[in-house]
Amino acid sequence: MKKRFLLVLILFVNLFWVSAQKKAEQWENLFNGKDLKGFRQLNGKAKYVVQNGEIVGTTVLNEPNTFLATEKEYGDFIFEVDFKVNPNMNSGVQFRSEIKDANDKCNVTDKKIPERVHGYQMEIDPSDRGWSGGIYDEARRGWLYSMENNPAAKTAFKNNAWNHYRIECIGNSIRTWVNGVACAHLIDDMTPKGFIALQVHAVKDAQNVGEEIRWKNVRIQTKNLQPSPDDNVYVVNTLINNISPDEKRLGVRLLWDGKTTDGWRGANKDFFPGNTWYIKDGTLNVTKGHNAESQNGGDIVTKEEFSAFDLQFEFQLSDTANSGVKYFVTEKEKTTGSAIGLEYQVLDDDKHPDAKLGSIGNRTMASLYDLIPAKKNGREKLPIGEWNRGRIIVFPDGRVEHWLNGWKVLEYQRGTQYFYALVAKSKYAKIPDFGMAAKGHILLQEHGTHVAYRSIKIRELK
Numbered sequence: 001m002k003k004r005f006l007l008v009l010i011l012f013v014n015l016f017w018v019s020a021q022k023k024a025e026q027w028e029n030l031f032n033g034k035d036l037k038g039f040r041q042l043n044g045k046a047k048y049v050v051q052n053g054e055i056v057g058t059t060v061l062n063e064p065n066t067f068l069a070t071e072k073e074y075g076d077f078i079f080e081v082d083f084k085v086n087p088n089m090n091s092g093v094q095f096r097s098e099i100k101d102a103n104d105k106c107n108v109t110d111k112k113i114p115e116r117v118h119g120y121q122m123e124i125d126p127s128d129r130g131w132s133g134g135i136y137d138e139a140r141r142g143w144l145y146s147m148e149n150n151p152a153a154k155t156a157f158k159n160n161a162w163n164h165y166r167i168e169c170i171g172n173s174i175r176t177w178v179n180g181v182a183c184a185h186l187i188d189d190m191t192p193k194g195f196i197a198l199q200v201h202a203v204k205d206a207q208n209v210g211e212e213i214r215w216k217n218v219r220i221q222t223k224n225l226q227p228s229p230d231d232n233v234y235v236v237n238t239l240i241n242n243i244s245p246d247e248k249r250l251g252v253r254l255l256w257d258g259k260t261t262d263g264w265r266g267a268n269k270d271f272f273p274g275n276t277w278y279i280k281d282g283t284l285n286v287t288k289g290h291n292a293e294s295q296n297g298g299d300i301v302t303k304e305e306f307s308a309f310d311l312q313f314e315f316q317l318s319d320t321a322n323s324g325v326k327y328f329v330t331e332k333e334k335t336t337g338s339a340i341g342l343e344y345q346v347l348d349d350d351k352h353p354d355a356k357l358g359s360i361g362n363r364t365m366a367s368l369y370d371l372i373p374a375k376k377n378g379r380e381k382l383p384i385g386e387w388n389r390g391r392i393i394v395f396p397d398g399r400v401e402h403w404l405n406g407w408k409v410l411e412y413q414r415g416t417q418y419f420y421a422l423v424a425k426s427k428y429a430k431i432p433d434f435g436m437a438a439k440g441h442i443l444l445q446e447h448g449t450h451v452a453y454r455s456i457k458i459r460e461l462k
Contacts, residue, residue, distance in 0.1 A: 031218040046200035067197035075193035086211040091124040094197035130154035133183030156181035187237035267299040301441040308461040328440035343369035374409035
Protein backbone atom coordinates (compact mmCIF):
# COMPACT_ATOMS: atom_id res chain seq x y z
CA MET A 1 0.00 0.00 0.00
CA LYS A 2 2.79 2.41 0.96
CA LYS A 3 4.67 1.54 -2.24
CA ARG A 4 1.59 2.24 -4.38
CA PHE A 5 1.02 5.55 -2.59
CA LEU A 6 4.64 6.56 -3.21
CA LEU A 7 4.36 5.77 -6.93
CA VAL A 8 1.16 7.83 -7.19
CA LEU A 9 2.86 10.69 -5.35
CA ILE A 10 5.88 10.63 -7.70
CA LEU A 11 3.59 10.58 -10.74
CA PHE A 12 1.61 13.52 -9.35
CA VAL A 13 4.77 15.55 -8.69
CA ASN A 14 6.09 14.88 -12.22
CA LEU A 15 2.76 15.82 -13.80
CA PHE A 16 2.62 18.96 -11.68
CA TRP A 17 6.16 19.93 -12.75
CA VAL A 18 5.40 19.35 -16.45
CA SER A 19 2.17 21.34 -16.20
CA ALA A 20 3.88 24.21 -14.35
CA GLN A 21 6.76 24.21 -16.81
CA LYS A 22 4.52 24.37 -19.87
CA LYS A 23 2.53 27.16 -18.29
CA ALA A 24 5.69 29.16 -17.64
CA GLU A 25 7.22 28.54 -21.08
CA GLN A 26 7.38 31.56 -23.34
CA TRP A 27 8.92 30.43 -26.61
CA GLU A 28 10.23 32.79 -29.29
CA ASN A 29 10.86 31.50 -32.79
CA LEU A 30 14.33 32.43 -34.05
CA PHE A 31 13.56 31.22 -37.59
CA ASN A 32 10.41 32.45 -39.35
CA GLY A 33 10.34 29.55 -41.81
CA LYS A 34 10.59 31.87 -44.83
CA ASP A 35 13.97 33.59 -44.90
CA LEU A 36 17.13 34.18 -42.87
CA LYS A 37 16.01 37.43 -41.29
CA GLY A 38 17.68 37.88 -37.89
CA PHE A 39 20.76 35.86 -38.88
CA ARG A 40 24.19 36.74 -40.30
CA GLN A 41 26.82 34.46 -41.85
CA LEU A 42 30.29 34.36 -40.24
CA ASN A 43 33.73 32.86 -40.92
CA GLY A 44 33.21 30.94 -44.14
CA LYS A 45 31.21 30.63 -47.35
CA ALA A 46 29.25 27.42 -46.84
CA LYS A 47 25.78 27.74 -48.34
CA TYR A 48 22.67 28.49 -46.27
CA VAL A 49 19.23 28.63 -47.93
CA VAL A 50 15.61 28.17 -46.87
CA GLN A 51 13.69 25.26 -48.40
CA ASN A 52 10.27 23.96 -47.38
CA GLY A 53 10.34 25.85 -44.09
CA GLU A 54 13.82 24.53 -43.20
CA ILE A 55 17.27 26.07 -43.04
CA VAL A 56 19.58 24.02 -45.25
CA GLY A 57 23.35 24.24 -44.73
CA THR A 58 25.63 22.78 -47.42
CA THR A 59 29.37 22.09 -47.33
CA VAL A 60 31.77 23.88 -49.67
CA LEU A 61 35.31 22.71 -50.46
CA ASN A 62 38.22 24.34 -48.62
CA GLU A 63 36.10 26.86 -46.74
CA PRO A 64 36.65 27.22 -42.98
CA ASN A 65 33.95 26.39 -40.45
CA THR A 66 30.94 28.52 -41.32
CA PHE A 67 28.29 29.81 -38.92
CA LEU A 68 24.79 31.18 -39.40
CA ALA A 69 24.58 33.37 -36.30
CA THR A 70 21.76 35.25 -34.63
CA GLU A 71 22.09 39.02 -34.73
CA LYS A 72 21.00 39.12 -31.09
CA GLU A 73 23.04 37.89 -28.13
CA TYR A 74 21.64 35.71 -25.37
CA GLY A 75 22.77 35.12 -21.79
CA ASP A 76 20.41 32.87 -19.82
CA PHE A 77 18.10 30.86 -22.06
CA ILE A 78 16.59 27.52 -23.02
CA PHE A 79 17.09 26.69 -26.69
CA GLU A 80 15.63 23.91 -28.83
CA VAL A 81 16.06 22.89 -32.45
CA ASP A 82 15.29 19.91 -34.69
CA PHE A 83 17.78 18.86 -37.36
CA LYS A 84 18.62 16.12 -39.82
CA VAL A 85 22.24 15.72 -40.89
CA ASN A 86 24.17 13.78 -43.52
CA PRO A 87 25.79 10.80 -41.69
CA ASN A 88 29.21 11.77 -43.11
CA MET A 89 29.01 15.36 -41.91
CA ASN A 90 30.09 17.08 -38.69
CA SER A 91 28.24 20.08 -37.33
CA GLY A 92 27.16 21.80 -34.14
CA VAL A 93 25.16 24.53 -32.45
CA GLN A 94 27.18 27.48 -31.15
CA PHE A 95 25.88 29.37 -28.12
CA ARG A 96 27.14 32.16 -25.87
CA SER A 97 29.61 32.70 -28.70
CA GLU A 98 31.63 35.71 -29.83
CA ILE A 99 33.78 36.86 -32.72
CA LYS A 100 36.77 37.71 -30.56
CA ASP A 101 37.41 38.22 -26.86
CA ALA A 102 38.83 41.19 -24.96
CA ASN A 103 42.39 39.87 -25.28
CA ASP A 104 42.06 39.01 -28.96
CA LYS A 105 42.94 35.38 -28.16
CA CYS A 106 40.85 33.61 -30.73
CA ASN A 107 43.50 31.27 -32.17
CA VAL A 108 43.22 32.62 -35.70
CA THR A 109 45.18 30.30 -37.98
CA ASP A 110 43.45 31.08 -41.26
CA LYS A 111 44.47 34.46 -42.73
CA LYS A 112 41.13 34.59 -44.51
CA ILE A 113 39.39 34.95 -41.11
CA PRO A 114 40.38 38.24 -39.44
CA GLU A 115 37.92 37.60 -36.60
CA ARG A 116 37.32 33.97 -35.66
CA VAL A 117 34.06 32.71 -34.13
CA HIS A 118 34.68 31.09 -30.79
CA GLY A 119 32.61 29.90 -27.85
CA TYR A 120 30.55 26.98 -26.64
CA GLN A 121 29.27 24.42 -29.13
CA MET A 122 26.86 21.52 -28.69
CA GLU A 123 28.40 18.89 -30.91
CA ILE A 124 26.58 17.16 -33.78
CA ASP A 125 28.60 14.00 -34.43
CA PRO A 126 27.00 11.30 -36.64
CA SER A 127 30.22 9.22 -36.58
CA ASP A 128 30.77 6.01 -34.63
CA ARG A 129 32.51 8.08 -31.94
CA GLY A 130 29.06 9.13 -30.78
CA TRP A 131 29.89 12.48 -29.19
CA SER A 132 26.64 14.21 -30.18
CA GLY A 133 25.49 16.31 -27.23
CA GLY A 134 29.00 16.98 -25.96
CA ILE A 135 30.27 20.52 -25.38
CA TYR A 136 33.22 21.79 -27.41
CA ASP A 137 34.86 25.19 -26.97
CA GLU A 138 35.29 26.33 -30.57
CA ALA A 139 38.67 27.95 -31.36
CA ARG A 140 39.48 28.32 -27.67
CA ARG A 141 39.90 25.47 -25.16
CA GLY A 142 38.75 22.45 -27.17
CA TRP A 143 36.67 19.72 -25.54
CA LEU A 144 35.11 20.73 -22.25
CA TYR A 145 32.68 17.81 -22.02
CA SER A 146 33.18 14.83 -24.32
CA MET A 147 30.60 12.06 -24.30
CA GLU A 148 33.18 9.73 -22.78
CA ASN A 149 32.02 11.41 -19.56
CA ASN A 150 28.51 10.04 -20.15
CA PRO A 151 28.80 6.99 -22.43
CA ALA A 152 25.24 5.86 -21.75
CA ALA A 153 24.02 8.88 -23.75
CA LYS A 154 26.10 8.13 -26.85
CA THR A 155 23.21 6.25 -28.46
CA ALA A 156 20.68 9.07 -28.05
CA PHE A 157 21.51 10.56 -31.47
CA LYS A 158 19.89 8.84 -34.49
CA ASN A 159 21.38 8.80 -37.97
CA ASN A 160 19.18 9.41 -41.04
CA ALA A 161 16.46 10.83 -38.81
CA TRP A 162 15.31 14.10 -37.29
CA ASN A 163 16.95 14.75 -33.93
CA HIS A 164 15.87 17.14 -31.19
CA TYR A 165 18.45 19.23 -29.27
CA ARG A 166 17.89 21.17 -26.06
CA ILE A 167 20.38 23.52 -24.37
CA GLU A 168 19.79 25.10 -20.97
CA CYS A 169 22.11 27.96 -20.00
CA ILE A 170 21.17 29.36 -16.60
CA GLY A 171 23.91 31.25 -14.78
CA ASN A 172 27.10 29.17 -14.82
CA SER A 173 25.19 25.95 -15.48
CA ILE A 174 25.15 24.59 -19.04
CA ARG A 175 23.19 21.39 -19.77
CA THR A 176 22.36 19.55 -23.00
CA TRP A 177 19.84 16.93 -24.15
CA VAL A 178 19.61 14.83 -27.32
CA ASN A 179 16.16 13.46 -28.06
CA GLY A 180 15.20 13.88 -24.42
CA VAL A 181 18.32 12.13 -23.08
CA ALA A 182 20.47 14.17 -20.68
CA CYS A 183 23.98 14.37 -22.18
CA ALA A 184 26.33 17.00 -20.75
CA HIS A 185 26.46 19.16 -17.64
CA LEU A 186 29.12 21.87 -17.55
CA ILE A 187 29.73 24.56 -14.93
CA ASP A 188 31.73 27.36 -16.58
CA ASP A 189 31.84 31.15 -16.53
CA MET A 190 34.16 32.13 -19.38
CA THR A 191 31.43 33.62 -21.60
CA PRO A 192 28.19 34.77 -19.93
CA LYS A 193 26.42 35.78 -23.16
CA GLY A 194 26.78 35.69 -26.92
CA PHE A 195 25.10 34.73 -30.18
CA ILE A 196 23.65 31.36 -31.18
CA ALA A 197 24.81 29.90 -34.50
CA LEU A 198 24.24 26.88 -36.73
CA GLN A 199 27.50 25.40 -38.00
CA VAL A 200 28.52 23.88 -41.31
CA HIS A 201 31.91 22.28 -40.74
CA ALA A 202 34.86 22.74 -43.08
CA VAL A 203 35.60 19.96 -45.59
CA LYS A 204 38.88 19.34 -47.40
CA ASP A 205 37.89 16.32 -49.48
CA ALA A 206 35.93 16.76 -52.70
CA GLN A 207 33.79 13.74 -51.90
CA ASN A 208 32.31 15.60 -48.93
CA VAL A 209 31.21 18.63 -50.97
CA GLY A 210 27.44 19.13 -51.08
CA GLU A 211 26.61 17.36 -47.82
CA GLU A 212 23.60 18.88 -46.10
CA ILE A 213 22.21 19.54 -42.66
CA ARG A 214 18.63 20.73 -42.21
CA TRP A 215 17.28 22.69 -39.23
CA LYS A 216 13.72 23.54 -38.23
CA ASN A 217 11.71 24.54 -35.15
CA VAL A 218 14.49 26.86 -33.98
CA ARG A 219 13.20 28.47 -30.79
CA ILE A 220 14.33 30.02 -27.51
CA GLN A 221 13.07 31.00 -24.06
CA THR A 222 14.63 33.88 -22.15
CA LYS A 223 12.01 34.64 -19.48
CA ASN A 224 10.73 32.72 -16.44
CA LEU A 225 13.24 29.95 -17.10
CA GLN A 226 12.48 26.67 -15.37
CA PRO A 227 15.44 24.25 -15.38
CA SER A 228 14.76 20.60 -16.06
CA PRO A 229 14.65 18.21 -13.07
CA ASP A 230 17.91 16.96 -11.56
CA ASP A 231 19.63 14.05 -13.29
CA ASN A 232 22.66 11.95 -12.43
CA VAL A 233 24.87 13.18 -15.27
CA TYR A 234 28.54 13.64 -14.41
CA VAL A 235 29.36 17.32 -13.89
CA VAL A 236 32.46 19.02 -15.29
CA ASN A 237 33.08 22.14 -13.21
CA THR A 238 35.81 24.54 -14.36
CA LEU A 239 35.27 27.06 -11.56
CA ILE A 240 38.30 27.17 -9.26
CA ASN A 241 37.98 25.20 -6.00
CA ASN A 242 34.22 25.12 -6.44
CA ILE A 243 31.56 22.49 -5.78
CA SER A 244 28.28 23.16 -7.58
CA PRO A 245 24.93 22.18 -6.02
CA ASP A 246 24.58 19.26 -8.44
CA GLU A 247 28.07 18.00 -7.65
CA LYS A 248 27.29 18.19 -3.96
CA ARG A 249 24.06 16.28 -4.52
CA LEU A 250 26.07 13.57 -6.30
CA GLY A 251 28.52 13.30 -3.38
CA VAL A 252 31.44 15.34 -4.74
CA ARG A 253 33.47 17.31 -2.18
CA LEU A 254 36.68 19.30 -2.11
CA LEU A 255 39.70 17.29 -1.03
CA TRP A 256 41.64 20.53 -0.62
CA ASP A 257 39.70 23.62 0.50
CA GLY A 258 41.79 26.09 -1.53
CA LYS A 259 42.79 28.08 1.55
CA THR A 260 44.46 25.97 4.26
CA THR A 261 46.47 22.78 4.75
CA ASP A 262 43.55 21.09 6.53
CA GLY A 263 43.29 17.40 5.67
CA TRP A 264 46.90 17.09 4.45
CA ARG A 265 50.28 16.28 6.02
CA GLY A 266 53.74 15.31 4.88
CA ALA A 267 54.23 11.73 3.70
CA ASN A 268 55.71 9.71 6.57
CA LYS A 269 55.34 12.83 8.74
CA ASP A 270 52.90 14.14 11.32
CA PHE A 271 53.16 17.74 10.07
CA PHE A 272 52.72 19.70 6.85
CA PRO A 273 56.04 20.64 5.17
CA GLY A 274 55.33 24.35 4.85
CA ASN A 275 58.90 25.12 3.77
CA THR A 276 58.32 23.18 0.55
CA TRP A 277 54.59 23.55 -0.11
CA TYR A 278 52.77 26.88 -0.05
CA ILE A 279 49.33 28.30 -0.84
CA LYS A 280 48.90 31.28 -3.16
CA ASP A 281 45.75 32.69 -4.78
CA GLY A 282 43.78 29.46 -4.42
CA THR A 283 46.58 27.21 -5.66
CA LEU A 284 48.67 24.63 -3.81
CA ASN A 285 52.30 24.91 -4.94
CA VAL A 286 55.46 22.87 -4.52
CA THR A 287 58.63 24.95 -4.66
CA LYS A 288 61.49 24.46 -7.08
CA GLY A 289 64.40 22.59 -5.50
CA HIS A 290 67.20 20.38 -6.78
CA ASN A 291 65.13 18.39 -9.32
CA ALA A 292 65.40 15.39 -7.04
CA GLU A 293 62.65 13.09 -5.76
CA SER A 294 61.25 14.13 -2.39
CA GLN A 295 64.51 15.67 -1.18
CA ASN A 296 63.45 19.26 -0.48
CA GLY A 297 60.72 18.64 2.08
CA GLY A 298 58.84 15.72 0.67
CA ASP A 299 55.49 14.66 -0.68
CA ILE A 300 52.16 15.47 0.93
CA VAL A 301 49.31 13.02 1.51
CA THR A 302 45.68 13.15 2.53
CA LYS A 303 45.00 12.30 6.14
CA GLU A 304 42.07 10.21 4.90
CA GLU A 305 42.37 6.92 3.05
CA PHE A 306 40.26 5.91 0.05
CA SER A 307 39.37 2.66 -1.70
CA ALA A 308 37.06 3.40 -4.67
CA PHE A 309 36.76 6.98 -5.85
CA ASP A 310 36.51 9.53 -8.64
CA LEU A 311 39.34 12.05 -8.14
CA GLN A 312 39.57 15.30 -10.10
CA PHE A 313 42.41 17.82 -9.99
CA GLU A 314 43.92 20.62 -12.04
CA PHE A 315 47.66 21.08 -12.39
CA GLN A 316 49.92 23.71 -13.90
CA LEU A 317 53.37 22.76 -15.12
CA SER A 318 56.46 24.92 -15.14
CA ASP A 319 59.27 24.40 -17.63
CA THR A 320 60.83 20.87 -17.21
CA ALA A 321 58.36 20.12 -14.39
CA ASN A 322 58.07 16.72 -12.74
CA SER A 323 55.48 15.64 -10.17
CA GLY A 324 52.77 13.05 -9.79
CA VAL A 325 49.48 12.14 -8.14
CA LYS A 326 49.72 8.81 -6.36
CA TYR A 327 46.92 6.65 -4.95
CA PHE A 328 46.73 3.62 -2.67
CA VAL A 329 49.67 5.03 -0.72
CA THR A 330 50.06 3.18 2.60
CA GLU A 331 53.50 4.49 3.74
CA LYS A 332 54.34 1.02 5.05
CA GLU A 333 57.51 0.91 2.94
CA LYS A 334 59.07 3.82 4.93
CA THR A 335 61.04 5.01 1.90
CA THR A 336 63.57 7.84 2.05
CA GLY A 337 62.45 9.09 -1.35
CA SER A 338 58.89 9.46 -2.59
CA ALA A 339 56.26 7.30 -0.90
CA ILE A 340 55.16 4.23 -2.86
CA GLY A 341 51.87 4.08 -4.75
CA LEU A 342 50.24 3.86 -8.15
CA GLU A 343 51.11 7.10 -9.91
CA TYR A 344 49.40 9.39 -12.40
CA GLN A 345 52.46 11.02 -13.96
CA VAL A 346 52.61 14.83 -14.06
CA LEU A 347 55.46 15.84 -16.38
CA ASP A 348 56.74 18.22 -19.04
CA ASP A 349 57.03 15.55 -21.73
CA ASP A 350 58.97 17.78 -24.11
CA LYS A 351 61.82 18.79 -21.80
CA HIS A 352 62.05 16.45 -18.82
CA PRO A 353 64.35 13.47 -19.48
CA ASP A 354 62.08 11.07 -17.60
CA ALA A 355 59.67 11.12 -20.57
CA LYS A 356 62.22 9.12 -22.60
CA LEU A 357 62.96 6.59 -19.86
CA GLY A 358 60.94 3.55 -18.85
CA SER A 359 59.27 1.56 -21.62
CA ILE A 360 57.20 2.69 -24.64
CA GLY A 361 56.38 6.04 -23.05
CA ASN A 362 55.09 4.77 -19.72
CA ARG A 363 56.65 7.71 -17.88
CA THR A 364 54.96 10.46 -19.89
CA MET A 365 52.15 12.72 -18.68
CA ALA A 366 49.00 10.93 -17.43
CA SER A 367 50.64 7.51 -17.73
CA LEU A 368 50.49 4.93 -14.95
CA TYR A 369 54.10 5.62 -14.06
CA ASP A 370 56.55 2.92 -15.22
CA LEU A 371 53.68 0.54 -16.03
CA ILE A 372 51.22 1.71 -18.71
CA PRO A 373 51.68 4.59 -21.20
CA ALA A 374 48.90 7.10 -21.72
CA LYS A 375 47.45 6.88 -25.23
CA LYS A 376 47.44 10.55 -26.19
CA ASN A 377 46.43 11.88 -29.60
CA GLY A 378 48.04 15.30 -29.17
CA ARG A 379 44.81 17.22 -28.67
CA GLU A 380 44.95 16.77 -24.89
CA LYS A 381 48.23 18.60 -24.57
CA LEU A 382 48.23 22.20 -23.32
CA PRO A 383 51.16 24.64 -23.35
CA ILE A 384 53.33 25.02 -20.25
CA GLY A 385 51.69 27.48 -17.88
CA GLU A 386 48.11 26.56 -18.74
CA TRP A 387 45.94 24.50 -16.40
CA ASN A 388 45.41 20.82 -17.18
CA ARG A 389 42.48 18.77 -15.88
CA GLY A 390 43.43 15.37 -14.49
CA ARG A 391 41.07 12.63 -13.36
CA ILE A 392 41.58 9.22 -11.78
CA ILE A 393 38.64 6.84 -11.41
CA VAL A 394 39.02 3.71 -9.27
CA PHE A 395 35.91 1.56 -9.50
CA PRO A 396 34.84 -0.84 -6.70
CA ASP A 397 35.66 -3.83 -8.93
CA GLY A 398 39.30 -2.75 -9.34
CA ARG A 399 39.05 -1.09 -12.75
CA VAL A 400 41.03 2.14 -13.03
CA GLU A 401 40.95 4.97 -15.58
CA HIS A 402 43.27 7.95 -16.15
CA TRP A 403 41.89 11.07 -17.88
CA LEU A 404 43.60 14.18 -19.21
CA ASN A 405 41.74 17.34 -20.23
CA GLY A 406 38.52 15.44 -20.85
CA TRP A 407 40.08 12.50 -22.70
CA LYS A 408 40.35 9.00 -21.27
CA VAL A 409 43.98 8.07 -21.93
CA LEU A 410 44.32 4.66 -20.25
CA GLU A 411 42.45 1.99 -18.31
CA TYR A 412 43.49 -1.16 -16.51
CA GLN A 413 42.36 -3.49 -13.74
CA ARG A 414 44.24 -4.14 -10.56
CA GLY A 415 44.82 -7.74 -9.57
CA THR A 416 44.84 -9.27 -13.04
CA GLN A 417 47.67 -11.38 -14.46
CA TYR A 418 48.35 -8.58 -16.91
CA PHE A 419 48.74 -6.10 -14.04
CA TYR A 420 51.07 -8.44 -12.14
CA ALA A 421 53.16 -8.99 -15.28
CA LEU A 422 53.59 -5.25 -15.74
CA VAL A 423 54.66 -4.83 -12.12
CA ALA A 424 57.17 -7.69 -12.47
CA LYS A 425 58.94 -5.79 -15.26
CA SER A 426 58.89 -2.41 -13.50
CA LYS A 427 60.90 -0.64 -10.80
CA TYR A 428 58.28 -1.90 -8.33
CA ALA A 429 58.98 -5.60 -8.91
CA LYS A 430 60.48 -6.18 -5.46
CA ILE A 431 57.75 -4.35 -3.51
CA PRO A 432 55.32 -6.91 -2.02
CA ASP A 433 51.72 -6.52 -3.23
CA PHE A 434 52.51 -3.28 -5.03
CA GLY A 435 49.34 -1.39 -5.96
CA MET A 436 47.03 -3.91 -4.32
CA ALA A 437 46.19 -2.22 -1.01
CA ALA A 438 42.49 -2.23 -0.17
CA LYS A 439 42.70 1.48 0.61
CA GLY A 440 45.31 4.20 0.86
CA HIS A 441 46.17 7.87 0.94
CA ILE A 442 46.26 10.18 -2.08
CA LEU A 443 49.64 11.85 -2.58
CA LEU A 444 50.99 14.91 -4.38
CA GLN A 445 54.65 14.46 -5.24
CA GLU A 446 57.54 16.84 -4.64
CA HIS A 447 60.25 16.25 -7.24
CA GLY A 448 62.35 19.42 -7.08
CA THR A 449 60.42 21.41 -9.71
CA HIS A 450 57.61 23.92 -9.38
CA VAL A 451 54.11 22.53 -9.99
CA ALA A 452 50.78 24.03 -8.86
CA TYR A 453 47.52 22.21 -8.06
CA ARG A 454 43.96 23.39 -7.52
CA SER A 455 40.32 22.22 -7.68
CA ILE A 456 41.18 18.89 -6.05
CA LYS A 457 37.89 17.13 -5.45
CA ILE A 458 36.69 13.59 -4.85
CA ARG A 459 33.59 11.42 -4.91
CA GLU A 460 33.76 8.11 -3.12
CA LEU A 461 32.25 5.21 -5.09
CA LYS A 462 30.34 2.27 -3.71
